[in-house]
Amino acid sequence: MAGQQSPPAFLLSALAHLEESSPADRPHVTLTFAQSLDAKIAGKNGKQLILSGKDSMLMTHWMRTMHNGIMVGVGTAVNDDPQLNTRHLPARLDGLPHRLPRPIILDPRLRLSPSCKLVKNFSSNVGLQPWIICTAPAESEERRDWQERHEALVAAGALLVQVDSTSNLLPLPSILRRLKTLGIQSLMIEGGARLIDSCFHASPFIDALIVTVAPTLVGPAGLNYGSLIPSGASILLSRNLGARTYCLLQIPHLKHHSTQVVGTDAVIVFKKSETVDV
Numbered sequence: 001m002a003g004q005q006s007p008p009a010f011l012l013s014a015l016a017h018l019e020e021s022s023p024a025d026r027p028h029v030t031l032t033f034a035q036s037l038d039a040k041i042a043g044k045n046g047k048q049l050i051l052s053g054k055d056s057m058l059m060t061h062w063m064r065t066m067h068n069g070i071m072v073g074v075g076t077a078v079n080d081d082p083q084l085n086t087r088h089l090p091a092r093l094d095g096l097p098h099r100l101p102r103p104i105i106l107d108p109r110l111r112l113s114p115s116c117k118l119v120k121n122f123s124s125n126v127g128l129q130p131w132i133i134c135t136a137p138a139e140s141e142e143r144r145d146w147q148e149r150h151e152a153l154v155a156a157g158a159l160l161v162q163v164d165s166t167s168n169l170l171p172l173p174s175i176l177r178r179l180k181t182l183g184i185q186s187l188m189i190e191g192g193a194r195l196i197d198s199c200f201h202a203s204p205f206i207d208a209l210i211v212t213v214a215p216t217l218v219g220p221a222g223l224n225y226g227s228l229i230p231s232g233a234s235i236l237l238s239r240n241l242g243a244r245t246y247c248l249l250q251i252p253h254l255k256h257h258s259t260q261v262v263g264t265d266a267v268i269v270f271k272k273s274e275t276v277d278v
């Protein structure tokens with residue numbers, strides 16, 4: 001795949017719908033992440049792990065250039081200090097830069113540092129302006145500190161987009177609507193764990209789910225997603241006369257599209273089923 005000038009064919013096929021108009025009230029949404037065989041996306045205490053092999057990491061950067069927005073939660077933004085750019089792609093033969101996706105961070109309480117790489121890249125002209133989605137705290141004490149952080153981030157160059165929310169988990173449906181009005185036609189959501197959970201719970205918005213599975217094991221201390229699934233096992237146990245029945249979060253509208261070997265990894269694509277109206 002190295003040196004090639006366009007995204008791999010399987011990715012173009014998996015994301016062919018990006019060429020069509022996005023839904024009226026939201027961008028096209030691709031949820032994507034890399035995991036170990038034991039479904040961990042990071043190490044102990046969220047330590048960043050490079051799980052993807054070099055070919056699938058390159059594939060992820062092709063995916064980035066195919067979208068015009070890329071979203072992460074503030075947990076990832078603070079922990080990994082990511083750049084969310086396309087730096088692994090080979091230079092284009094025509095000398096033009098690859099399209100960069102707009103970095104979008106869900107950061108209700110403004111934990112992001114004004115000196116993070118996303119802000120620095122923008123101020124040194126090598127990245128797009130990061131958009132930070134936030135919400136003002138109700139308490140006046142908290143609000144003063146929040147206002148100071150707000151001003152520092154704006155002064156450093158970020159664009160702050162305020163939404164109404166009383167929760168630390170910002171409402172994805174209205175954020176997607178807002179992003180659409182701001183011109184985002186296609187959004188790649190990269191994680192981390194809490195944001196992946198929220199996406200699965202708002203799963204009708206997921207048009208494509210692309211999971212890279214790397215042949216590694218992280219072990220039980222690693223970070224996994226799935227924490228929002230209700231553990232109703234004990235209730236079901238008593239009702240089922242001892243049969244061990246577990247609650248599953250069904251995601252019926254996602255159907256397997258393709259699985260591709262990319263270098264050392266398997267990349268599994270699920271797509272929204274045409275038959276389910278969402």
Ligand SMILES: NC(=O)c1ccc[n+]([C@@H]2O[C@H](COP(=O)([O-])OP(=O)(O)OC[C@H]3O[C@@H](n4cnc5c(N)ncnc54)[C@H](O)[C@@H]3O)[C@@H](O)[C@H]2O)c1
Binds near residue numbers: 168170190191194223
């Ligand atoms: N392997 C991968 O592909 C991959 C991808 C991204 C991140 N990661 C890893 O994930 C870890 C970070 O994950 P995390 O769970 O701590 O943080 P996260 O990136 O999921 O951010 C969660 C935070 O975002 C904010 N937020 C606002 N609205 C939200 C919403 N609707 N849903 C969810 N969060 C919302 C909240 O403050 C929340 O605490 C890091 O260790 C990072 O290395 C791995």
Ligand SMILES: Nc1nc(=O)c(N)c(NC[C@H](O)[C@H](O)[C@H](O)COP(=O)(O)O)[nH]1
Binds near residue numbers: 034052080082084
């Ligand atoms: N595809 C993929 N494979 C991995 O092994 C891994 N750890 C991530 N993790 C995604 C997470 O969002 C990281 O924070 C960014 O990948 C860092 O972003 P940059 O590389 O700095 O642009 N993504």
